[in-house]
Amino acid sequence: MDIKQLHYFVTVADQLSYSKAAQKLHISQPSLSNAIKNLEQEVGSPLLERNTRKMELTDAGNIFYQKAASLLSQMNMLKKEMEEVKLTGSGELIIGIIESVKHWIPKVIREYQGLYPSMNIKLIEVLSGNAVKESLRKYQTHLLITNQYIDEEDIESVPLYNEKLVLVLHRDHPLARKEFIHIKELEREPFIISTEGFQTREDILTAFALEQVTPNIKFEIERFETALTLVRENLGITIIPENYVSESTDVSVVRKTIDSPALERTIYLTFMKNRYLAPAVESFMEEVRGKFG
Known part of the structure; x- marks a missing residue:
């Protein structure tokens, strides 16, 4: 055999x-x-x-x-x-990411490439919790930056920072003129939400449940960019991470903060506990930790 x-x-x-x-x-x-x-x-x-x-x-x-x-x-x-084992300054670094890290990860990569200019870097979107665990255990990624807290014996989840989830709606929407918006005001609005398996969806549904209301789900999506596209056409409203729209120059949409303990999430650096990581990979992880440490 x-x-x-x-x-x-x-x-x-x-x-x-x-x-x-x-x-x-x-x-x-x-x-x-x-x-x-x-x-x-x-x-x-x-x-x-x-x-x-x-x-x-x-x-x-x-x-x-x-x-x-x-x-x-x-x-x-x-x-x-x-x-x-022999990888020090050349080779491939595969990073799993979520959409909202786009506002800071390019800056970390720029600094990292000053140390390891010959490293090839591959960025892969890994969004759901099961996908996070599978990509690590099958060595499809070296590490992940995710909003999923993975509570497993073989996986380490290091908290990096917190970010709010904000309401995003079309500028012509009647609620766009209000300074303060309560979740109960969103109950009958056509709502755009992530599909099942995504932590963002669970956080939003928890926020609605705390106010004893149910969202009127009209669209289910996997990517926040799809949600924004629908909002731009005034087809519905959505709640997404603030960092995803922090640098947006799109005047057709506005964002509003909603006071709810559920509408805040933690971003984690996640990796296998017992996997050997080359010095070049460890160095990138230190760059990430240093940015938020």
Whole structure:
């Protein structure tokens, strides 16, 4: 039994098709089928149930799949960590971000590149809580800046700063002329909100629940820019992080602060606790901490 056999089996189990798996692995279907048969003989138990209609994992196959997938993941992590041991001033830094950090992260990157000019930096939007955990555990990112507090044994969440969530509406909206706006005044307004799985949505719904009112949700979006586009057309109102609109020069929209303890969130620097991070990666994390420390 070797790593290649495990890789073949996990791919077949993921695809539940020899032809699709063979295509993905760039080998012939008969070669793949023989490799799986040899693995089953070595294990001493059938791993795949085959019939004319579909393929399924046996009970033994399910257990073997979980262990094999975990082992392959660990091998992949080990390979990447070994590649990064020698990384000091060149290579790739992958950062997961949320939309509202756009007002400060370019400044940190500029200072960082003065220290590591040959580093290639990749910025990836990672928005939901599950996506944050997956991107870290699968080594898709070195670190994340997120509003999701991740309470897991293998993940560290370091608070950086707090930011308010503010009401944004079209300048022609009747509420735009008011100096103070209460959440209860928003109950019947067409509301634009993040889809399920986003912390911002939970914060907004909590703010409404505290006032015992329910928002009139008309649009569900994933990106704040989409929400602003809808507001610009006066199709609804929204609540988004203040830093996302802090430098906006768009005169078609106005923002208002609403007094609610729920409409404030914490931004975290998040990373794997036990993952080896190269000096160049650690240096970026120190730059971020130093900005808000």
